Amino acid sequence: VVTHPTKYVWFGSDLPLDAFTFIFRRNEHGLFQVHAYPFDAHTCTFIVECPEDAWRRAGLESASEADSIAYCEALFQPELRGRRLMSNRSLWVNFATLRQESWHHGNVVLLGDAAHTAHFSIGSGTKLAMEDSIALVDALRRHRDLAAALNDYEMERQPVVERFQEAALESSSYFEHVSRYAQFDPRQFAFNLLTRSRRITYVNLTQRDPELVRTVDSWFAAVATGSPDGALRLSPPPMFTPLRIGELTLLNRVAVAAGPDLEAAASLGAGLVITEFVSVTEEGRITLETPVIDRTTQDRLRLSVERIHKAGSRVALQLGHAGRRGSMRPRSQGVDRPLRHGGWRLMAASPIAYTPHAAFPKEMTARDLGHVVKVFALAAKAASGSGFDALELNFAHGYLVAGFISPLTNRRTDEYGGSLENRMRFPLAVLEAVRTIWEGPLVVRVSASDWAPGGIDLDEAVAIAAQLKA
Incomplete structure (x- = not known):
């Protein structure tokens, strides 16, 4: 069972609707949405959903049914147009997404919401239950043996239901984070x-x-090219x-992660070609085949970059240091297999x-850092001298x-370990050193x-990104 973070309440209304309708309204408590x-012909289902913090700020945690109805009727008065909510x-x-490993035990069979649930935002609960019923009847007709019939029923329905549940999880995740998109242009929001x-x-x-x-398409192209809305035929x-990143303009929004043959990747027409992992030093390689950028490789790289530019693409150099993932065999022999010699x-x-089976790395000293x-x-x-974009x-x-x-791999007790601020100290030092040299998009x-x-987790990842951007 997966419990979803938002709160919802299931109402009815005497508001007639002719289609699935979504309503979004923000007040001083937060963003609320309706799935209706x-x-x-005369009534509709009217589900109100909101983040838990908005629910608490609105005082709905302790509200009665009547209080909740009054709050939602006032909030969605423009859409209800004087119609009432029914409880x-x-x-x-x-909401809880339910998955069952088995849908039957002996001669007891589960179907519909007893066997599985799919978030209400895709509106498939009744449909799935009816299809379960039809499949169960068909399986019982095909098999004289009850166990065989029930196994057949599960084998037919479970893959179908799992696909719906995955779609429902994507849909519910959208609504759980819909405030991210609240500032979108209405056309972009609708799409x-x-x-x-x-x-x-x-x-x-x-x-x-x-x-x-x-x-x-017309709106997006106008924004991308700086043209007046509707000006493009x-x-x-x-x-x-086109996509503009700082002073760099890409012909399109397709990016390709390239292997050793950069020019082959550029021939695909991608706006941006991203190189394979290139090490900043010999001891920072992943395998013996990992390329290294230094003065000796600049001329060769410059020629590759020039050819990619002639094909109309731009190229980004991926720089890194393997650390404890280094000294491995080529990936063609398996991933993360240490070198024998x-x-x-x-x-x-x-x-x-x-x-x-990998070698133990030494803990980096101040000199190593x-x-x-x-x-x-x-x-x-x-990289700057080689012409990378x-x-x-x-x-x-x-x-x-x-x-x-990561706190899982950083066990240091000095100023480079412990809190997120300390753990980010070395990464930010690397970033700042590169920023001092590199003037292009980073x-x-x-x-x-x-x-x-x-x-x-995702919340900490947002904090990490904020520090890197600052």
Whole structure:
């Protein structure tokens, strides 16, 4: 069971509707939204949802049914147009997504919401329950053996339901974070809303409502090119509009992560080609095949960059230091498999091996920290001399700098460990050294989640990004 963070209450209304309707309204307590859809010719279902903090600020935590109705009727008075809300034991609760490993036990069978739930924002609960019922009847007709029939029923329905549940989770996540999009232009907001579950894509929506998509394309292209709204007769899809990053303009919004052959990646027509991981120093390589940028490689890199520019693309250099993920065999022989012979000394924030079979890195000293900051700056200078259009610093994926940011791999007790402020001290020093040298667009790649208890989560990732941007 997954419990969702927002609060919702299920009302009815004598407001007639002819389609699924979404309403968004903000007041002094926060942003509230309505999911409403026809119940019959004269009434509708009217679900009100809001973040928990807005619910508490509004005093709804202790409100009676009558109080909740009065609050929501006042809030959505412009949309209700004098119609009333109706309650049937309507209490504020959190939605729970339910998944069952098995839908039957003996001769007891579950279907509909007893077996699975899908968030109300995709409006499929009744449909799924009816389809479960039909599939169960069909399975019982096909098999004389009860156990075989019930297994067949589950095998047919579970994959279908799981796809709906994934779409519902995407949809519910959108509404749980809808305040992020509240400042969007109405056309952009509508497009984002309609494609929130990923069941409807740009192409699907073009087929369903080509006029809406043309309107969105025209608006987006005007914003991207600085033209007056509606001035362009024919507007490309947003993906193929120019993108400006500082002083750099990309022909389109397609970025390709390249392998060793940068020019092959550029031939695909991408607006931006991002190089593979390039180490700032020999001991910062992942494998023996990892390229290193220095004065000896500048001429070769400059020629590659010039060819990419002739193809119309721009190119970003991805710089990093492998740290404890270094001294590995080529990726063609498997990921993170240590070299048997010819390895090099590793260093990291703390002496923790990357895998059980990897070498233990030494804990970096003040001298090591200063050296790495210096080689990042030298690499940025080499990149500038090679003609790259942008830099991407890899502070992610368990490499050296990422090891300082994550509390799971940074066990230091000095000024570089402990609090987030301390853990960010070294990454910010690297960033500042590069900024001093590099004048073009600069991007930092971070891991938004460690996917492990006690590690970085999304809230901390936002704080990390804010420090890097400052």
